[in-house]
Amino acid sequence: MLKTLIILSVITLLFASPASQANISALTPHTAEYQVNYGSIELGRARYILSAPDGNLFQYRFDSDVGLLLLSDQRHIRSDFTLEANNHLEPMRYSVERTGTGPSFREQAAFAKGQNVVHSRYKDERAKFPYDSELFDPLMVQLQFRLDMQADKNELHYTMVKEGEVDDYAFKIVGKERVNIESGSYQTVKFEVIRTSKKRQTFFWMAPKLGYLPIRLTHFEKGSKQLDIKLLNYQFEQSAAANAPKQAQIDEAASNTEGE
Structure with a gap:
């Protein structure tokens, strides 16, 4: 009986969700919270928030609060696009x-398309x-990456204004991989940041069914x-008024039925 109720509750959540997986894109308004670890030590948490657009104006925010012993770092990042x-x-x-801990600083960039220039200020x-239409900022470029993956684009190369400089980043697809973490089990695509040296390696996993979240x-x-x-x-x-349930809770409920 308990297994039947759980299955019914999962089905109800899925069909009651106004933002079904089939309709999710990188630009669907959402909030995502992450746990940040240094090795096996938990440092803190970070959160991404994409608000509902105001006409064609989008706002994407990132907030983090991490620390280790007496060291602390808080960041608030915002991108309008x-x-x-x-x-x-x-x-x-x-x-x-x-x-x-340490000196505080601010960074700002204004992409003045009408003036054909990008103004940047990093610290002092x-x-x-x-100005270049293919020039991004380090935050909203993540959403462009996700949109490009949904469009099945193969060239994953991006140029952005970061810390007072123009940097190029390239990525490659490693393959598909099932990721099992505390919040659930996800079918993902694994990526690697392309670098000339193997002393530094960065991998990340994104879920296609969640708009490549x-x-x-x-x-x-060094390994x-x-x-x-x-x-x-x-x-x-x-929409701003219609909230979808957390998919992690659905995944957890579904996995509980498998063990019964």
């Missing part, structure tokens, strides 16, 4: 505020770069795991 033709995102404003240094990231220095970031919970919403 628009959606253009062919699912291409164009950044408008980007800001970072960092506080905690200012810079200007020629990141599930896990691991970073290695030793340094960072391990795992999805704790998430919530998609079809």
